[in-house]
Amino acid sequence: FFKQKTAYEIRNCDWSSDVCLPIYVNGGGIQNHRHAFTAIMLAGMIAAVAVSLTTLPTVFVDDGAHPLGNDANYHAARMLMVADDPGSTYSFDPNLHWPEGTWITWTWGYDYFAGVLASILTSSAQGANNLIMFYPLVWLLLSTAVVGLVARQILTPPLQLISVLAYATAPMTLKLFGIGELDHHGAEHALFLLSMYIAGRFLR
Secondary structure, X not given: OOOOOXXXXXXXXXXXXXXXXXXXXXXXXXXXXXXXXXXXXXXXXXXXXXXXXXXXHHHXXXXXXXXXXXXXXXXXXXXXXXXXXXXXXXXXXXXXXXOOOEEOOOOOHHHHHHHHHHHHHOOOHHHHHHHHOOOHHHHHHHHHHHHHHXXXXXXXXXXXXXXXXXXXXXXXXXXXXXXXXXXXXXXXXXXXXXXXXXXXXXXX
């Protein structure tokens, strides 16, 4: 608690929520706070996805879907390899430093998860290629949710909304999570936010 609470305030708190929210006897405060937070999260996620979709005309052109940038193309190729054969191990990349191949030095689960997901959702190579372009949305929704949860801990609902929308529409967010942005930095960013949120909850 940031200030000493009276016995009445402590008794009338919603201890099931992330923060101790006062119950307003006449205003239905607890339900209002919960409904407001749900609306804030929905607004933030809708805004984030809408901004992410602005790269669609650049990614989907007449001859197919193209990732944005060299690194994105490399990860797309690895994802499609996994989609074609999910049973293989991709900690070794036969196409990197060809013809010898090499062991990769980063966590390969990012590419593997996308490839397996694509293989579950479609059986065609073209379908897998199209689906993986939307893979950044998985990490976008996760990171937006974490930003909302952090804002809920320390801000009033109007400021929560401003914070979530500011994050959802930031140029950095578009660069990390735009459709076709298949580099791994977006996933690292989302997992960093999640780890900080969990650490904050643990140390609170």
